[in-house]
Amino acid sequence: MRFRGFLLTCLWTAAVVLAPATSLSAADDVTDAGAPKVPVRAVVELFTSQGCSECPPADALLKTLSEDPSIVALSLPVDYWNYLGWKDTFASPRNTERQRNYARARGDGAIYTPQAVVNGRIHVNGASRMQIDDAIVDATQAGSVQQVPVKFWQERNTLNFALGGDTPGHTPREATIWLGVVQTEGTVDIKQGENAGKTISYTNIVRELTPVGIWKGQPIEVHLPRAEMMQADVQKIVLLVQEGRSGPIIGATMAGLW
Secondary structure (H helix, E strand, C coil): CHHHHHHHHHHHHCCCEEEECCCCHHHHCCCHHHCCCCCCCEEEEEEECCCCCCCHHHHHHHHHHHCCCCEEEEEEECCCCHHHCCCCCCCCHHHHHHHHHHHHHHCCCCCCCCEEEECCCEEEECCCHHHHHHHHHHHHHHCCCCCCCEEEEECCCEEEEEECCCCCCCCCCCEEEEEEEEEEEEEEECCCCCCCCCEEEEEEEEEEEEEEEEECCCCEEEEEEHHHHCCCCCCEEEEEEEEECCCCEEEEEEEECC
């Protein structure tokens, strides 16, 4: 996708600006519009595939979850079922890599579809609302996704994020700042494979998710050139703050680009 090439270019040329700050004052001056109207309580990443016969119920459930403003619900189509007779039109090897990295970090080796990973901590059957709800409760008890406050606002020429500092007295830690672009919806007529003959709709499809910096416990701002991010096939931007590269998610927000 064109976004990946652009973002990598931005990283090499410093068009993505990571600016340290002594407080969240810059974002605070933006008014309450910079903060999510409803605090984020969960990030649900659904690893799915158009070639997986058990995935359509999970895809439909993700749409329901996406209607809850307190949940960042993301669809990450994987490519390892493409050999079954249908090449997933949204799949990315980077989504597959992210799923495998989660399995390595957990140490359980569990890689399957439909798999929902909640807050980067717990994996469950992505087609089970009960399991996902329970996982949200358990993951939140283990650690909130609001540990790092995240604010987002748009100016005429830039997209801006402000990340807060760590809780006073917390053990020093680092986290990866992931930036992603999201297609709000997509419908596919599947002609071959396990879902042949079905028309399936997908929600909040991650078209690219790339690390853009490291949060080291201090407030930081991320500034992006707005014009370069605007593309017809993506409508949202998501930012995740994740311990290590595949650990617990400790900060998150998703917002519209248009």
